Amino acid sequence: MLQHKHILLGVSGGIAAFKAAALASKLTQAGASVKVIMTEHAKQFVTPLTFQALTRERVYDDTFAEKDPEKVAHIDIADWADLFIIAPATANVIGKAAHGIADDMLLTTFLAATCPVYFAPAMNVNMYQHPAVVENMNTLKERNYTFIEPGDGYLACGWVGKGRLAEPDEIVAFLEAEEKAHTPLAGKKLLVTAGPTYEYVDPVRVFTNPSTGKMGFAVAAEAAAMGADVTLIAGPVHLNALPGVKRINVTTAEEMYNEVTKIYSSMDIVVKSAAVADYKPKTILAQKAKKQNGDMDIPMERTKDILAELGKKKTHQLLIGFAAESNNIVEYAKDKLERKNLDMVIANNITSEDAGFRSETNRVIIVQREQNPEDMPLMTKTETAKEILARIENMLIKDA
Template sequence: MLTDKKIVLGVTGGIASYKACALTSKLTQKGAHVKVIMTENATKFVSPLTFQALSRNPVYDDTFDEKDPKKIAHIDLADWADMIIIAPATANILTKLAVGIADDMLTTTLLATKAPVYIAPAMNVHMYEHPAIVKHMKQLDHWGYHFIEPGAGYLACGWVGKGRLEEPETIINVIESHLLEEQILKGKNVLISAGPTREIIDPVRFLSNRSSGKMGFALAEVAAHFGANVTLIAGPVHEHIQHPNIHRIDVVSAEDMYHAMHKYYPTQDIVIKAAAVADYRPKVVHKQKMKKQEGELVLEMVRTQDILQSLGEKKQQQFLVGFAAETTNVIENGLKKLKAKNLDAIVVNDVSEQGAGFASDTNKVTYINRDEHLEKIPLASKREIAKEILRRISRDLEDEFK
């Protein structure tokens, strides 16, 4: 998996820096091309000459040491890399990266790269558990950085606990496994809907719901990282997403979303309707603002078109997945929807439970395939939930063609 991969290894100033020497050697033995960037503090633990000998490449430790006047070194390295590994990653580098500080060769390269970044933390157990570090790691995870969790054991400071840099073999195994997983949706066309819809009453009022679109956007982002070509149909949300494999179309009403979904539906391999679409819309849309009147106001409502039902009726090669946000009889209602809408799978959750409702950064769901096999996915970030859902979709899709 690593043959001919161009890898930038960032080494920061911790006692675990010596393990980065073995990591450099093993990456090179795997056939990778390794270039090492060291922070100033890292050079106090290990000599740059050691990494130069192991990698057979110059070592970068000074932003202003331009080895080739035709190139800006940190930009050239950022563009050259297929991936960047930070091992060991100290509390200092995590904080700098999370808040966007670029004050040395490593941090400037990290801010300039579009390559995937793997972070292997190493620090004292209490530093690793400090709220600031936890917060920064969550931010980096949200941005798509990949963490290789430290091991637990005897630390150089004398404490025993989590914080020891993982062994080079483990770091390589994690990266190779991730590279394999990144291919599970390679070449697949994936259509995802996300967020709420708005049903207009008059120029200043509309009916909507509490959906933030976070789950659908997480699914789109992860699907793209897994190699899919993603079309994201988004209702009115504040979420932002940038990925070369994601084509975003913004819509407003249920009717808008209906037409957008059907436009792209015929060419899709996987379709996930995660949007919370309005079931009803006002029968009359007023062109002028409705004035306040005495007494009660009655709005006559009519049904919107059932997008998921219509997709199920036209399904051919598509693997169709629905979402069911419930508050009672969650599994029972999910199973009914699975059958009634001709779905291949459904993701159900109880939005009344803490951590699983609208606008939350976390979720916990149950994935049910058309064989009615139930798999509970426990509370986690919506990005992690998205990974688990897409892994199961990929597995079930493969089973169809066995």
């Protein structure tokens, strides 16, 4: 959830500043761009060079060090930030923030920030419980600033109690949960279908296709990470369960149709990436068919068109389909979009060596109503999933 986020880390002067270095590293590892502001007192514990090495960014520590004459530094980085975390937040910084005092780079930036701001307090237990500190924290909470609770335990001063800065991993998890809770997908019920179906001729022979289910699983995993309530209906695949995703296993097109239609009315979004058989044998032989001289004819009949049925019954849902084609890709995708009452079609050329079935990458064309088709570059299936979900988010925002 923090990937590509712009995170401003404010470090004030307490012994817990050493943990802020680990926090900067963890945030960077999570894919965020991190810029650090240090107070003069913070530099008594950790050097700016430490944070510069960890973030590969300039460290800000002087309100008057205006290195770019075209920008006012504390306004520029306040505008740059997607979120602002002050860790450790000392009693001094909390008090000044509560009273609008801006006598250093950290506090002037705080007052200029319009993004979410989080305070992670760290101080002696008696300081943390002092009425003035409690009042200052309550003042900030009333202004919709969020506090990341400190831990209980042995403190650097020798006391035991509440006041230890939350561990870097805990802070990262807290920020990820906050980001997840505020995405357009948060709480939305999202159904993904993935993989092939098996249509049996006899107990040992099936009609199927080479789908691995990786694309659908990538969509399910990314949607769950973005806060959606995800149900994954999977055909026969060799993929592990996904954390936070409800999985329903099916084998045949009929089973997939039954499971999808059973829960469709309760869904907000459906991403149907499964490669469902269009035909199945009219009769399934009870015993294995023995080899015979000459050819073998197997009468076939149509399976139910799941996506078309969902399009007919659509009320409030966003309905996304996939189109695996070998020619006329955009034309067929547009036709599918209209004919099946879809909101978006993800089309790909199955004849391409680096895309389609059994590949680790995909090269898709995204077709939406009243928009020009988007020919996407070669991406991993996870990257493709993120692009798909980004467009779903835009549709949710537009419809809100």
